[in-house]
Amino acid sequence: MKLFTFWRSLATFRVRMALALKGLTVETVTVDLMAGHQRDPAFHAINPQMLIPALVDDDGDICTQSLAIMEYLDELHPEPPLMPRAPRERARVRSLCLITVADSHPLVGPRVREHLQHAFGATEEQKLDWGRHWLIVGLDAYETALTRSSATGQYCHGDTLTLADLCLTSHCVGVQLFKGSLASAPRVAGIFERCMSDARIAAAHPLRQPGAPAA
Ligand SMILES: N[C@@H](CCC(=O)N[C@@H](CS)C(=O)NCC(=O)O)C(=O)O
Numbered sequence: 001m002k003l004f005t006f007w008r009s010l011a012t013f014r015v016r017m018a019l020a021l022k023g024l025t026v027e028t029v030t031v032d033l034m035a036g037h038q039r040d041p042a043f044h045a046i047n048p049q050m051l052i053p054a055l056v057d058d059d060g061d062i063c064t065q066s067l068a069i070m071e072y073l074d075e076l077h078p079e080p081p082l083m084p085r086a087p088r089e090r091a092r093v094r095s096l097c098l099i100t101v102a103d104s105h106p107l108v109g110p111r112v113r114e115h116l117q118h119a120f121g122a123t124e125e126q127k128l129d130w131g132r133h134w135l136i137v138g139l140d141a142y143e144t145a146l147t148r149s150s151a152t153g154q155y156c157h158g159d160t161l162t163l164a165d166l167c168l169t170s171h172c173v174g175v176q177l178f179k180g181s182l183a184s185a186p187r188v189a190g191i192f193e194r195c196m197s198d199a200r201i202a203a204a205h206p207l208r209q210p211g212a213p214a215a
Pocket residue numbers: 008009010011012033038050051052053064065066067101102105106109110111112
């Protein structure tokens with residue numbers, strides 16, 4: 001399998017964590033988002049959305065969208081499971097994942113920030129502020145959703161890692177990259193800390209990838 005990746009990508013970070021927890025290694029291909037290589041024709045042929053991650057199977061089949069890729073990996077390699085079995089529980093885990101995957105993270109990606117700059121003249125500071133704003137909105141939603149539900153345990157759903165924890169971890173790293181604070185979300189921060197204490201998750205962190213600036 002081949003993973004199209006870039007050090008800073010939060011969506012690819014989610015997939016890297018899932019691969020690590022499954023004990024899988026894949027070939028990686030760097031798509032330099034800062035240089036705009038996601039818009040190269042060669043990558044457009046892989047993903048017409050011009051977004052990473054993309055996972056290419058040995059037979060050439062392409063899977064895009066981090067949540068779809070993670071669920072695919074979980075179905076292909078069921079141990080350790082990263083989704084609960086009961087439909088309602090699976091729905092809860094997916095809805096926690098989607099807080100960031102569908103509603104927060106899409107607002108802060110390079111193409112959105114570039115458009116803010118080119119169409120509206122946003123400065124670096126304003127773009128940072130924009131990203132932080134939407135990530136904090138998502139952070140507050142996570143905190144309330146987790147605090148309200150008796151299904152929350154040591155992790156987002158019970159006491160074992162699920163895809164919701166990987167999504168929450170990517171969200172928290174996003175808050176940090178956009179110079180925000182987790183202080184208003186102690187429940188989230190506790191789960192994030194627990195996740196980051198897992199060496200496999202820590203090693204997948206954006207700032208520990210080739211090409212990343214020194215922290
Ligand atoms: N919903 C997608 C989001 C993918 C996404 O936004 N990827 C970012 C990097 S984290 C990207 O490739 N952005 C390129 C751009 O904005 O031009 C997923 O979860 O895979």
